Amino acid sequence: MNVNPNRERDLVLTPNEFAYISDQTKGHVVTYVGPFKTSMANTDRPVIFDPKTKRFKNCNLDESTQVFTAAPEGWYVELKNPSIDGKQPNIGTSNNSPALQIGRKVNLPGPIFFALWPGQMVRVTQGHYLRSNQYLVVRIYDEGEARKNWAQAVVKPQTTHTEDAEKTPITKPAPDLTMGQHMIIKGTEVSFYIPPTGVEVVRDQNGNYVRDAVTLERLEYCILLDESGNKRYIQGPDVVFPEPTEMFIAKNGQRKYRAIELNENSGIYLKVIAPYTENGKNYSVGDELFVTGKEQMIYFPRPEHALIKYGDHEIYYAVAIPPGEGRYFLNKTTGKITLQTGPCMFLPDPRENIIVNRVLTEKQTTLWFPNNQEALIFNRKLKEQAEKEQTQDYYVPSPAPQAQKKKQTFTEEQQQTSLPAGVVGDEISRTTQFTPPRSITLNSKYSGAVMIDIWTGYAVMVVSKTGERKVIVGPKTYLLEYDEILQTIELSTGTPKTDDNLIRTVYLRSLHNKVSDVVKAETKDFCEVDITLSYRINFTGEPEKWFNVENYVKFLTDHLRSVIRNAVKKYSVLDFYADSIALVRDIILGKASEDGKRQGRSFKENGMAIYDVEVLDINLQNIDIQDLISTAKHSEVKHQIALETQNRNLEFTQKTEEIQRQMEEAKSQTTQAIFDLRVQEIQKQLTYRLTEIEGQLKTESEKLKGTLEAQKFEIEINSAKLEQQKATQELQMVFAQKLLEQRLQEMKAEVDAVVKKAQAVSPDLVAALQAFGDKALAERMAESMAPLSILGGKSIAEVFSNLLKGTVLEHALKPRQLGE
Numbered sequence: 165m166n167v168n169p170n171r172e173r174d175l176v177l178t179p180n181e182f183a184y185i186s187d188q189t190k191g192h193v194v195t196y197v198g199p200f201k202t203s204m205a206n207t208d209r210p211v212i213f214d215p216k217t218k219r220f221k222n223c224n225l226d227e228s229t230q231v232f233t234a235a236p237e238g239w240y241v242e243l244k245n246p247s248i249d250g251k252q253p254n255i256g257t258s259n260n261s262p263a264l265q266i267g268r269k270v271n272l273p274g275p276i277f278f279a280l281w282p283g284q285m286v287r288v289t290q291g292h293y294l295r296s297n298q299y300l301v302v303r304i305y306d307e308g309e310a311r312k313n314w315a316q317a318v319v320k321p322q323t324t325h326t327e328d329a330e331k332t333p334i335t336k337p338a339p340d341l342t343m344g345q346h347m348i349i350k351g352t353e354v355s356f357y358i359p360p361t362g363v364e365v366v367r368d369q370n371g372n373y374v375r376d377a378v379t380l381e382r383l384e385y386c387i388l389l390d391e392s393g394n395k396r397y398i399q400g401p402d403v404v405f406p407e408p409t410e411m412f413i414a415k416n417g418q419r420k421y422r423a424i425e426l427n428e429n430s431g432i433y434l435k436v437i438a439p440y441t442e443n444g445k446n447y448s449v450g451d452e453l454f455v456t457g458k459e460q461m462i463y464f465p466r467p468e469h470a471l472i473k474y475g476d477h478e479i480y481y482a483v484a485i486p487p488g489e490g491r492y493f494l495n496k497t498t499g500k501i502t503l504q505t506g507p508c509m510f511l512p513d514p515r516e517n518i519i520v521n522r523v524l525t526e527k528q529t530t531l532w533f534p535n536n537q538e539a540l541i542f543n544r545k546l547k548e549q550a551e552k553e554q555t556q557d558y559y560v561p562s563p564a565p566q567a568q569k570k571k572q573t574f575t576e577e578q579q580q581t582s583l584p585a586g587v588v589g590d591e592i593s594r595t596t597q598f599t600p601p602r603s604i605t606l607n608s609k610y611s612g613a614v615m616i617d618i619w620t621g622y623a624v625m626v627v628s629k630t631g632e633r634k635v636i637v638g639p640k641t642y643l644l645e646y647d648e649i650l651q652t653i654e655l656s657t658g659t660p661k662t663d664d665n666l667i668r669t670v671y672l673r674s675l676h677n678k679v680s681d682v683v684k685a686e687t688k689d690f691c692e693v694d695i696t697l698s699y700r701i702n703f704t705g706e707p708e709k710w711f712n713v714e715n716y717v718k719f720l721t722d723h724l725r726s727v728i729r730n731a732v733k734k735y736s737v738l739d740f741y742a743d744s745i746a747l748v749r750d751i752i753l754g755k756a757s758e759d760g761k762r763q764g765r766s767f768k769e770n771g772m773a774i775y776d777v778e779v780l781d782i783n784l785q786n787i788d789i790q791d792l793i794s795t796a797k798h799s800e801v802k803h804q805i806a807l808e809t810q811n812r813n814l815e816f817t818q819k820t821e822e823i824q825r826q827m828e829e830a831k832s833q834t835t836q837a838i839f840d841l842r843v844q845e846i847q848k849q850l851t852y853r854l855t856e857i858e859g860q861l862k863t864e865s866e867k868l869k870g871t872l873e874a875q876k877f878e879i880e881i882n883s884a885k886l887e888q889q890k891a892t893q894e895l896q897m898v899f900a901q902k903l904l905e906q907r908l909q910e911m912k913a914e915v916d917a918v919v920k921k922a923q924a925v926s927p928d929l930v931a932a933l934q935a936f937g938d939k940a941l942a943e944r945m946a947e948s949m950a951p952l953s954i955l956g957g958k959s960i961a962e963v964f965s966n967l968l969k970g971t972v973l974e975h976a977l978k979p980r981q982l983g984e
Contacts, residue, residue, distance in 0.1 A: 175210075175225060176201045182253065182279035183228040186211045186220060193220065193282040195259040202258070215285045233286045235274030240318070240358045244269045244285040252278035269305070270361045273318050289373075291358045292365060294351035296322060297377045297403045301366040302359055304345045310362025311341050318358035322351065346408035351377065378404040378412060383423045385464050387413040395467045399423075424463040429482035429509045431456035432463060433472040440468045452515045454480075472514075482511035483519065483612075490613035490643040493517045501646035503613055522614055522646060523547050531670050532616065532650055542610045614644040621675035623703070625651035625711040635707035637674065656717045659696075660684075663718065672710060677701040680780075681721045685732035687740055692785035693732060695748060698778040699724075705771035713770040720772065724765075727751060737789060745779045752777045 177183060177198025186193050188207045196202065204210075210228035211220040235241045245264045253259040261282050273291075280286060292300055304310050346366070349357050359365055365373045378386045380400025388396040388410040395413075398404045400420075406412060412419040424432060436451040447453075447468070455463055465471070471478060483491055485506030493512050494501050501520065504510050512519055524532070524543045533539040618624055618638030625635050629647040636642045644650075650670035657665050660682040683695045699720065703710045713719045731751040732740060740747060752774060754763040765774040918937060 173204045174201065175204055177229065179255075180232045181229050182232065183225070183230065184211045184213065184220070184282050185209070185228075185258075186222075193261055195253045195261065195279065195281060197253045197255050197257060197259060197279050199256055200258070213282055213284075218283075220282070230280075232277055232279050233288065235272070235276045235288050237275050238291045238356075239274040240289055240291060241272040241274070241276060242269060242287045242289060242364070243272055245281075245283050246270050247281060253281060255279075269364075270309075271313075271359055271363070273358045289365075291318065291356055292349075292373055293356055294322075294349070294354055294374060296351045297379045298351040298374050299377055299405050300349035300357060300373060301368075301375065301408065302347050302349060302363050303366050304341050304343060304347075304362060305364050306362035307341045307343050307345075308362065310360065313360035313362055314341075315360075317360040317363070318356070319354055320356035322353055322355045348405055348408055350405050352403060352405075378419050380404060380420055383425075383462065384420050385423060386420045387465075389413050397464065397466055399464050424465075424479065426455070426457035426461055426463055426479070428457045429511055431480050431511060432478065433480060433514045434469045435472055436468055437470045438468040454513050454515055456511065480511065480514060482509040485510050485612065488641045488643075489615060492520050492522055492613055492646050494520045503643060503645050505613075505643060520646075521546060521550075521611070522644075523550055524614065528649070531652060531668060532614070534669070539610065546610075613646075616642045616644060616650070618642065618671070621673060623672045623674045623707060623710060624670050625672075627651050633708065635710060637707055651711050653711065654715045656715060656721070661717055661721045663715075666715070672703070672716075674703040674707075674710065677703075679717055679720060681724070683725050683728045685729045687735055687737045688733055689736050691737040691789055693737070693740065693744075694781075694783040694785065695728065695732075695744075695779065696781040696783075697724075697748070697752075698780055699752075699774050700776035700778070702773050702775055703771050704766075704773050707771075709769070709771045711770070713772075716770055716772055719769070720767070720774075723767075724752060737784070741782070741784070744782045748779050749777060 175183060175185065175196060177196055177200045179199050181198040183196050184193050185196060185204060186209045188209055193211065209222055210225050212223050212228055212230070213220055233241060233243075245266050246268055247262045247264055249262065251262075259281075264281060264283055266283075294300065341362075367373055368375050380386060380398065380402050382401050384400040386398055386404050388398065388404070388406050389412075390396065390407070391409040396410065415421070426432070432455050434453040434455060436447045436449055436453065439446070439448050441447070452472070453469070485491055485504065485508050487507040490503050490505040491510055492501050492503060493510075494517065496516055496518065523546050526540065526543070529536075529540050529543050616624060616636075618636055618640050620639045623635055623637045624642075625633060626642070626644065626648050627633050627650070628645065633651075652668055652670055653672060655667040655669065656663055657667055659680055661679075677700070679699045679701060681697050681699070683697060685693050685695060687693065701720070728748065728751055731747070735747065749762070752765055753776070754765070756762050764776075766772070915937065
């Protein structure tokens with residue numbers, strides 16, 4: 165750098181600053197530390213040390229001024245090339261450069277504050293704070309210094325208890341240390357760490373000192389890979405710290421994984437890659453295991469197991485087999501294909517079995533599923549898929565529909581979303597709207613075994629490759645084994661039946677089958693006749709015989725044509741034409757028995773039985789003969805109609821006269837009946853009148869008897885009442901007598917008292933008082949005797965006079981004369 169020599173030559177340093185000045189004559193570099201001021205000589209040049217090139221560069225005074233290296237509390241300084249005596253430049257003076265320990269590095273914990281010697285390099289780093297799920301990786305770069313300064317490390321244990329701090333490995337005496345050795349400082353043991361001299365903290369790939377451990381919850385695990393190639397599987401809940409030689413295996417940015425959740429209808433396919441013993445059972449390398457939810461609902465991988473996958477499928481799911489359906493599965497060892505029928509949840513063991521689909525040919529599809537384009541298209545696609553996968557050992561269908569996998573497994577995307585950043589606690593969320601129940605849709609119409617629906621009145625023959633034959637009679641649903649096919653039959657078509665256009669089918673109409681045909685026969689007078697027939701057929705007996713004849717239509721029509729021709733040959737055209745329908749039915753079904761039933765016709769060859777026949781039409785091939793027969797028939801019909809007309813007239817006259825006679829007889833009978841009814845009516849009236857009079861007499865007699873009885877009863881009642889009244893009056897008179905006697909005694913006592921008082925008065929006064937007293941007594945007695953006079957029917961005076969007769973009061977009741 166070009167520096168202007170005429171610029172200001174004064175070096176002024178404030179506190180906290182220092183600068184390097186190079187003496188150009190001697191090559192010495194002097195360190196000036198502020199606060200300081202000096203004037204530089206012409207040979208002095210300001211320089212600065214470049215840590216990258218490890219050389220001093222010329223610069224101006226402003227650029228040469230540097231700031232002290234400062235590390236506050238909780239920070240530390242990594243100082244390279246320290247001085248031998250360990251001292252730094254003195255403050256406020258110039259310092260000559262001492263001898264440095266080139267290539268050495270020391271760690272100086274804060275708080276610290278110093279200037280640098282020329283050639284020294286420094287890096288200030290914050291102390292390392294650790295949470296319980298964080299850790300540091302440290303490396304020993306100087307084993308001697310590390311062992312000597314091991315106790316000088318700044319370590320704050322995670323717990324504040326002293327005894328626990330003493331147990332922290334980093335605070336123990338220095339272990340055996342080796343240059344380049346790595347160690348793990350765990351956050352579960354140390355909360356703050358500053359390394360001592362000889363130890364440095366290693367950055368990760370992103371340049372961070374502090375690394376995150378893996379926090380595992382329940383049902384989670386992680387995998388650690390050692391430099392030796394061994395893996396270590398750790399299950400949660402736990403905080404996982406790797407060993408110095410281990411690293412986490414990450415997949416799609418995730419270092420922890422969800423345990424595999426199994427149920428009774430799912431499983432995983434494993435191979436043993438290292439021998440081990442579990443529950444007393446030894447497992448060797450190469451053994452294969454199929455673990456389902458029946459044995460282990462939650463599966464955590466282990467180092468002795470390797471997961472076997474076909475494609476992207478890790479979990480094998482059971483296949484739902486509804487009732488009436490089935491699945492084919494192949495035994496890998498024997499090559500035998502077996503049919504598994506429903507209802508069940510079928511989970512094949514992939515070590516031995518594998519589900520296969522059966523591909524039908526287009527011919528089989530057309531015959532077995534007539535007019536079913538959907539089945540034809542599906543089998544074509546299945547055939548194309550099988551041809552594409554011919555390079556594989558087996559045709560492997562998808563273990564489960566993709567929709568089912570999403571519902572029952574944790575996909576990688578779900579694992580990522582199920583482990584979000586941030587703190588997630590246990591919670592219960594309830595929606596405010598109705599949540600429909602979980603449901604799945606089964607569409608196994610063409611996914612399973614070949615299913616044949618036999619309708620009512622039909623039958624099929626099932627033939628296996630081993631030669632076994634069996635007939636299935638509908639209505640029924642039948643699942644074909646993998647090596648079974650349906651027997652094909654051919655049927656003649658047209659009317660009359662011919663072999664020009666055969667129908668191929670596997671379904672035999674065993675009930676109410678209908679076969680139509682035209683039979684050409686000849687009468688004994690060489691007249692050709694065309695008979696149009698419709699046979700009604702059932703298959704009876706042993707079903708295994710029903711398919712013995714490949715074309716039962718041809719077999720039936722050929723035989724009956726011969727029988728009918730032979731029978732018609734015995735009749736003339738007039739005889740046959742006169743009663744052709746009955747003759748034909750007798751020929752085929754036999755004559756009717758007494759109960760009107762016919763025997764029918766059976767075929768022992770295939771169990772076919774004709775139970776009815778319809779004669780639809782009979783035509784003569786010779787038109788002239790047919791016209792003559794028609795004319796004769798017309799004439800015969802005319803005569804027959806005329807006779808029928810006369811007979812009807814005769815019957816009409818006879819019926820008319822007979823009706824007239826019956827009408828007159830009916831009238832006479834009606835008149836006689838009327839007279840009889842009148843006589844009966846008069847007799848009934850007379851009987852009714854006599855009965856009525858007799859009833860009235862009985863009624864009056866009963867009334868009189870009742871009246872007499874009532875009067876007798878009334879007399880008895882009145883007598884009883886009189887007796888009761890008499891007794892009551894007698895009782896009242898006795899009671900009144902008692903009262904009167906009591907009153908008389910009282911009055912006598914009063915009179916005696918008055919007499920005693922009157923003795924003290926004059927005789928005249930006594931007489932006057934006595935008279936007055938007698939009068940008063942008489943009034944009171946009259947009042948008291950009033951009820952007695954009423955009862956006796958006499959006046960009060962008479963009753964009272966009778967009572968006082970012979971007493972001194974007798975004269976008081978006598979009538980007074982005028983003048984007295």
